[in-house]
Amino acid sequence: MISLAQMGGFFVGGRRIHVAGQPTRPVYSAPAAAKGADHDPNGSFLVEAAYVQFFLPAAPRFTTPLLLVHGGGLTGAQWDSTPDGRPGWLPRFLEAGVGCYVIDNVERGRAGFCAIEGEWPDEPLPLSDEEAAERFRFGYEGQTFPLAALDGLSAQTVPRWRSTRALQADGVVHAIDRIGPCALLGFSQGGGFALAAADRRRDKVRACLTAEPHLLPERFEPGLAGTPAAMVLGDFIEEDQVWREVAAAGVASMAAWEAAGGVAEVIRLPERGVSGNTHMMMMDTNSDEVFAVILDWFDDQHRRGRLP
Amino acid sequence: MISLAQMGGFFVGGRRIHVAGQPTRPVYSAPAAAKGADHDPNGSFLVEAAYVQFFLPAAPRFTTPLLLVHGGGLTGAQWDSTPDGRPGWLPRFLEAGVGCYVIDNVERGRAGFCAIEGEWPDEPLPLSDEEAAERFRFGYEGQTFPLAALDGLSAQTVPRWRSTRALQADGVVHAIDRIGPCALLGFSQGGGFALAAADRRRDKVRACLTAEPHLLPERFEPGLAGTPAAMVLGDFIEEDQVWREVAAAGVASMAAWEAAGGVAEVIRLPERGVSGNTHMMMMDTNSDEVFAVILDWFDDQHRRGRLP
Numbered sequence: 001m002i003s004l005a006q007m008g009g010f011f012v013g014g015r016r017i018h019v020a021g022q023p024t025r026p027v028y029s030a031p032a033a034a035k036g037a038d039h040d041p042n043g044s045f046l047v048e049a050a051y052v053q054f055f056l057p058a059a060p061r062f063t064t065p066l067l068l069v070h071g072g073g074l075t076g077a078q079w080d081s082t083p084d085g086r087p088g089w090l091p092r093f094l095e096a097g098v099g100c101y102v103i104d105n106v107e108r109g110r111a112g113f114c115a116i117e118g119e120w121p122d123e124p125l126p127l128s129d130e131e132a133a134e135r136f137r138f139g140y141e142g143q144t145f146p147l148a149a150l151d152g153l154s155a156q157t158v159p160r161w162r163s164t165r166a167l168q169a170d171g172v173v174h175a176i177d178r179i180g181p182c183a184l185l186g187f188s189q190g191g192g193f194a195l196a197a198a199d200r201r202r203d204k205v206r207a208c209l210t211a212e213p214h215l216l217p218e219r220f221e222p223g224l225a226g227t228p229a230a231m232v233l234g235d236f237i238e239e240d241q242v243w244r245e246v247a248a249a250g251v252a253s254m255a256a257w258e259a260a261g262g263v264a265e266v267i268r269l270p271e272r273g274v275s276g277n278t279h280m281m282m283m284d285t286n287s288d289e290v291f292a293v294i295l296d297w298f299d300d301q302h303r304r305g306r307l308p
Numbered sequence: 309m310i311s312l313a314q315m316g317g318f319f320v321g322g323r324r325i326h327v328a329g330q331p332t333r334p335v336y337s338a339p340a341a342a343k344g345a346d347h348d349p350n351g352s353f354l355v356e357a358a359y360v361q362f363f364l365p366a367a368p369r370f371t372t373p374l375l376l377v378h379g380g381g382l383t384g385a386q387w388d389s390t391p392d393g394r395p396g397w398l399p400r401f402l403e404a405g406v407g408c409y410v411i412d413n414v415e416r417g418r419a420g421f422c423a424i425e426g427e428w429p430d431e432p433l434p435l436s437d438e439e440a441a442e443r444f445r446f447g448y449e450g451q452t453f454p455l456a457a458l459d460g461l462s463a464q465t466v467p468r469w470r471s472t473r474a475l476q477a478d479g480v481v482h483a484i485d486r487i488g489p490c491a492l493l494g495f496s497q498g499g500g501f502a503l504a505a506a507d508r509r510r511d512k513v514r515a516c517l518t519a520e521p522h523l524l525p526e527r528f529e530p531g532l533a534g535t536p537a538a539m540v541l542g543d544f545i546e547e548d549q550v551w552r553e554v555a556a557a558g559v560a561s562m563a564a565w566e567a568a569g570g571v572a573e574v575i576r577l578p579e580r581g582v583s584g585n586t587h588m589m590m591m592d593t594n595s596d597e598v599f600a601v602i603l604d605w606f607d608d609q610h611r612r613g614r615l616p
Contacts, residue, residue, distance in 0.1 A: 002314075004310040028431075112465070155319035
């Protein structure tokens with residue numbers, strides 16, 4: 001059961017582009033398509049905004065809401081449901097009364113991408129099932145990703161540009177500036193953006209949890225004033241060379257966070273008795289167990305007075 | 309206040325593509341970007357699926373839920389909130405206890421687009437503010453679109469392909485097949501898809517309301533068995549040549565719906581005392597008044613026993 005005072009969405013950031021002096025061009029037309037007027041590429045466009053959908057509980061567990069930041073090649077849809085149709089972490093948070101803001105960062109999902117010629121230097125890259133299986137650690141015995149429902153993951157991966165990293169880092173900051181005081185949960189690529197944004201907006205971010213983050217900042221200026229951060233790691237990390245390196249970089253980043261005055265924690269799920277988790281831990285068959293560990297971490301910050 | 313038994317999302321439809329024999333290629337890299345491995349374009353991809361987010365009330369007003377179908381160049385975000393931050397029709401339906409499924413059709417928003425070379429024949433087209441203002445009737449005196457918040461609309465328009473019409477028509481049908489018995493609300497381009505889907509899935513679609521639909525079917529086979537359809541038109545239709553033609557085609561389609569055994573209604577908002585509405589009536593400052601007319605239509609179908 002989910003009781004909301006309000007739900008809705010908004011857009012943040014973005015850049016105005018004015019195109020002028022370009023010739024109109026005929027548009028694609030096929031027998032089945034309606035004939036259309038020529039396309040006029042000139043005019044004013046707002047590009048590079050990020051989309052944020054929000055769900056505010058009637059009886060909030062914390063005054064501080066949570067901003068969920070998706071991973072690379074993914075959108076906010078990753079939090080809705082699991083590929084095999086179980087509730088995702090978004091409905092679980094809402095059932096628990098945690099207010100949630102869900103970003104579709106610049107370029108992804110409902111944020112849309114920039115189709116104006118000459119603006120972005122590179123081509124969008126799709127993710128194959130084979131690359132996903134390798135990168136997400138689906139090959140290990142005892143792994144808990146619901147492989148029979150792989151289509152549900154394949155369908156939700158979206159093409160990504162590699163040139164938009166700085167825009168996406170800013171997208172999270174723009175969202176925080178609009179939301180006000182909040183906590184962050186960032187996954188994979190979104191984990192890197194989340195911790196960097198927590199650093200850039202120390203006055204607003206009360207807590208930051210990252211799930212198997214990529215590219216966490218390596219150092220932080222002193223003065224973090226006890227802001228809690230945590231990094232959650234799944235299973236098979238030590239078996240996988242790439243993940244060993246990613247995890248080691250994450251551990252170093254957490255140490256740097258503490259050195260700058262923050263409070264940091266590395267949560268290895270197998271050490272908490274939660275095993276088999278792939279990178280896509282919010283979709284794994286034991287996603288509710290992982291969720292319980294994460295909710296417990298936010299509850300703990302709340303009990304300690306760090307997260308109002 | 310919104311009380312939900314459940315919320316989540318899923319993907320429907322889609323096509324498997326297998327790419328083989330292509331060389332890997334270097335990926336874009338800039339000082340600010342992380343160096344990445346070469347991109348391997350080979351492998352298995354699921355493209356052309358549609359995304360559906362759902363919200364199921366704890367105490368449903370109707371047993372039959374509603375499927376909301378966005379317009380061209382837009383995504384399901386159009387139903388969340390208005391550009392000036394008031395509640396959109398999605399939260400209004402949920403407050404009223406109407407179960408809602410919200411599609412991001414093939415190519416749009418969280419559904420993602422196909423970035424595999426050679427699959428789609430055309431280029432994505434962005435929509436300029438100038439084209440939007442003309443097409444959406446923002447120039448008429450007394451119009452109620454919140455022009456001071458135009459950025460909120462500009463940010464949410466996304467590039468569109470013209471080659472994907474048939475895929476999007478199928479996307480709505482795939483969503484209906486997954487949902488089961490339902491009612492439809494389709495806007496603009498989505499209105500055409502909605503009524504066509506209501507025709508193709510006569511066993512499942514209980515009612516179909518379209519708001520300023522484009523390209524409604526021109527004829528229907530007999531046997532509609534009293535299924536109700538309605539078309540809602542805003543203000544300034546008679547003042548605008550394009551819209552006069554679109555409205556006339558819609559009126560003809562509604563007549564054809566009746567001739568095939570359906571029940572059809574044309575609702576001109578000014579005749580109901582709701583004036584000033586542009587094409588973007590779910591975002592206009594009087595969007596709640598338009599919503600009341602629409603909810604009343606569904607309530608009326610329910611009272612008459614057409615919509616369980």
